[in-house]
Amino acid sequence: MNRxxxxxxxxxxxxxxxxxxxxxxxxxxxxxxxxxxxxNADEVLSYRIPAFRQNGILVYYAAFKDHCSFFPxxxxxxxxxxxxxxxxxxxxxxxxxxxxxxxxxTLVKRIVRARLAENRSLASKKRASAGRPSDRHPKVRRDSxxxxxxxxxxxxxxxxxx
Numbered sequence: 001m002n003r004x005x006x007x008x009x010x011x012x013x014x015x016x017x018x019x020x021x022x023x024x025x026x027x028x029x030x031x032x033x034x035x036x037x038x039x040n041a042d043e044v045l046s047y048r049i050p051a052f053r054q055n056g057i058l059v060y061y062a063a064f065k066d067h068c069s070f071f072p073x074x075x076x077x078x079x080x081x082x083x084x085x086x087x088x089x090x091x092x093x094x095x096x097x098x099x100x101x102x103x104x105x106t107l108v109k110r111i112v113r114a115r116l117a118e119n120r121s122l123a124s125k126k127r128a129s130a131g132r133p134s135d136r137h138p139k140v141r142r143d144s145x146x147x148x149x150x151x152x153x154x155x156x157x158x159x160x161x162x
Contacts, residue, residue, distance in 0.1 A: 011045040023063035026099050030061050030070065033105045037112035055119035058112055067096045070103055077114050081107065 016024055027050075034052050035041070041054040049062040051073075060071035071094050072078045078085075078093060084107055088095040097103045 009043055009045065012043050012050045015045060015050055019063045022099055023068055026068050026097075026102060027061060027063055029102070029105075030068070030108065033108045034059060034061070034112050037109040038116055052112070054116060055123040058115040058119065067098050069094045069096050070108065071095075072111050073115055074118060076118060077111055080114060081111055
């Protein structure tokens with residue numbers, strides 16, 4: 001099925017229209033770099049910031065008051081590229097960059113490709129396990145759901161009232 005994808009959703013376009021000009025230019029460059037690495041990904045707004053999605057979220061990006069941020073989308077990707085991303089101020093799951101010090105396009109492409117592979121692997125594992133009972137959530141046997149048997153005779157509260 002060949003369907004032509006638009007570059008961005010109306011929500012993402014609206015988000016970018018509200019970003020200051022200097023940051024918008026940086027985000028547009030980042031956006032084109034991500035699109036080049038993941039041409040079949042859908043661009044969506046998630047957690048009120050732009051993201052690319054293909055078999056799950058790949059990466060997020062956003063503009064803030066004094067910087068832009070790139071969110072790799074997984075701890076595994078963040079740790080895999082930690083050495084190369086070290087020069088960029090990082091929070092939990094985010095790397096901050098400025099106009100003067102952008103994240104290199106080649107690094108962004110490698111991160112996006114790694115996330116594509118990670119999401120593809122997760123999706124194939126989900127498909128493989130579909131239809132099989134999960135090891136984490138085994139079906140509860142009917143016997144184990146029986147209520148405890150009450151002893152015959154008077155309850156302690158009944159014997160005290162007499």
